[in-house]
Amino acid sequence: MIQIFSLLGRTHGDSVTQMEGQVTISEGALLTINCTYSATRYPTLFWYVQYPGEGPQLLLKAVKANDKVINKGFEATYNKEATSFHLEKASIQASDSAVYYCALGDTVAETAGGAEHKL
Structure with missing residues (x-):
């Protein structure tokens, strides 16, 4: 059983939003974590992962539209x-x-905002 929790993030009017509430996922199932954003420019987008007892690590990064990473x-x-x-x-x-x-x-102002999910 995997549980997902969410928080919202915002910086300088830009924000990212992940699905809200708690979700239970069975091992072996398809995982989808939705992330939508609102930004005044075209931002660089990231997914980070933080395993228990460790710091956040970069998982995925996309810099332009239609990038599949x-x-x-x-x-x-x-x-x-x-x-x-x-x-x-x-x-x-x-x-x-x-x-x-x-x-x-x-990438211009070098600011960042984020949201999280706990699995």
Whole structure:
């Protein structure tokens, strides 16, 4: 059983939003964590992962529209039209239990905002 919790993030009018509430996911199931953003410019988008007892680590980074990025079985596509950067993994495992953060960065102002999910 994997539980997901969410928080909202905002910086200088830009924000990212992940699905709210608690979600239970069975091992081996498809994982999808929705992330939408609101930004005045086209931001760089990130997913970070924080495993128990460790600091946050960069999982995925997309710098332009339609970028599809893949790492460790996780993938996300920068969808400019839908202003989304949803995280997916085809078969979630117990070892994937962690806190997942969706974040955006304004490459001009070098600011960042984020939201988190705890798996």
